[in-house]
Amino acid sequence: MSIPKQHIKEETTRNVARDFPLANFATHSKDSYDIEIDLAGVEKKDIELKIEDDYLTINATKKSQVNQSDYYLCESNFGLISRSFVLPKDVNREKISANYEDGRLYISLEKEELKKARNISIK
Amino acid sequence: MLVKKYEPFNDIRKSFDLVNAIINSMNEEEPKEKNIVNFKPKINTRETQENYHIEVELAGVKKKDVDINVEGNILTISGERNVREEVKEEDYHKVESRYGLFSRNFSLPEKVDTSNIEAELTNGILEIIVPKITMDTSSQNIEIK
Numbered sequence: 001m002s003i004p005k006q007h008i009k010e011e012t013t014r015n016v017a018r019d020f021p022l023a024n025f026a027t028h029s030k031d032s033y034d035i036e037i038d039l040a041g042v043e044k045k046d047i048e049l050k051i052e053d054d055y056l057t058i059n060a061t062k063k064s065q066v067n068q069s070d071y072y073l074c075e076s077n078f079g080l081i082s083r084s085f086v087l088p089k090d091v092n093r094e095k096i097s098a099n100y101e102d103g104r105l106y107i108s109l110e111k112e113e114l115k116k117a118r119n120i121s122i123k
Numbered sequence: 124m125l126v127k128k129y130e131p132f133n134d135i136r137k138s139f140d141l142v143n144a145i146i147n148s149m150n151e152e153e154p155k156e157k158n159i160v161n162f163k164p165k166i167n168t169r170e171t172q173e174n175y176h177i178e179v180e181l182a183g184v185k186k187k188d189v190d191i192n193v194e195g196n197i198l199t200i201s202g203e204r205n206v207r208e209e210v211k212e213e214d215y216h217k218v219e220s221r222y223g224l225f226s227r228n229f230s231l232p233e234k235v236d237t238s239n240i241e242a243e244l245t246n247g248i249l250e251i252i253v254p255k256i257t258m259d260t261s262s263q264n265i266e267i268k
Contacts, residue, residue, distance in 0.1 A: 022219040026210050034210060038220050040165075040182035040247030066169060075165035076180055103182035103247015106207075 018079035019062065030117045033109040035085065040103040041076065047105065049098055056096070057084040058105070090115040160201075161223030168229075175253040177229060182247035183207075183220070189249060193237050200249070201226035234258070 026034040039047065039060055046061045060081040068074060087093070092112040099106045165180040179200055181189065189202040204222050206212050231237070236254045243250050 023217075024215055024220055025217040026214040027216055028210070028214055034214075036183070036207075036220070038182035038247070040180040041178075043246060071167050071169045073166065073168045076167050076178070102184065102244075103180075 016080065019077035019081045021058075021060075021081050021083055023083065023085075031111045033088075033091070035107040035109070037083070037105040037107070038103065039081065039100075039105055042081065042103070044100045047100065049105075049107070051087070051093055051096070054087050054089070055084045056087050056107070058082065159224070160226045162204075162221035162225050163227055164200075164225050166227060173255060173257070175232070175235065175255065177251040177253070179227070179249040179251070180247065181225075181244070181249050184244075184247070184249075186244050189244065191240070191242055191251065193231070193240065196231045196233070196237075198229045198231055198240075198251070198253070199226065200229075200251070 022038045024036040026036075028034065035056075037058060039062075041064075042060045042062045046063065048059045050057050050059075058081075062076070062078045062081060064078050068078060087109070090111050091109045095110045097108050099108075167178040169176045177198075177200075181202075181204070184202060184204050188205065189200065192199045192201070201224070203224050204220070206215075206222060231253060232255075234256045236256050239254050241252045241254075243252075
């Protein structure tokens, strides 16, 4: 059984991420986290964000209307973009929200109510 | 007689210190240029029949923070990427993106219409369209008087 080489190449490159997006992580207080992911040139509809077990995974496709060989100089990477983050155990999975603006995806995470730091008044 | 620890390499070490001091003083004297840049954004360039296109990757940069300037035949894209107002700089514990000033220059070809350059910022991509000057190619006969 032989598979044409061309076919193998296509198969393997189709589902392999070409780009690893840059991300910034911030902690506002002890109860909330922020993740920013740079996705310049990706349209909102091409972004998929999912939670699986303890992982928050972002998959996106950067499409180009232009044939890549038409560029004189092409520094961008097109194609699949993927990155996963391990979620802290205490994050409320229902309260994860994301916002896409200016080519950057902002994800905000919040701790579960029970796990949040709180002050106890002394009687 | 003063009792001293025998250190045969002291003189050599001293000369090293002197060299280091000179190097350090040179570093300090270096004037801090205003147009020093922190990063270079990624770009793509292409050409169509009517225009030249330049695409610049600027995720998270606002329109007002980008400056496009043409001087002679040099097109300069410069600006600044700032931290979001909602987030304090010290809140970040891991930063992979580059922040601060950026700049890139392009030398434009001769036959371009610099007064009609268009730019658009969508989804973090700044697209600059530089129109070519179309020459009238219809031939003309010149009468001999």
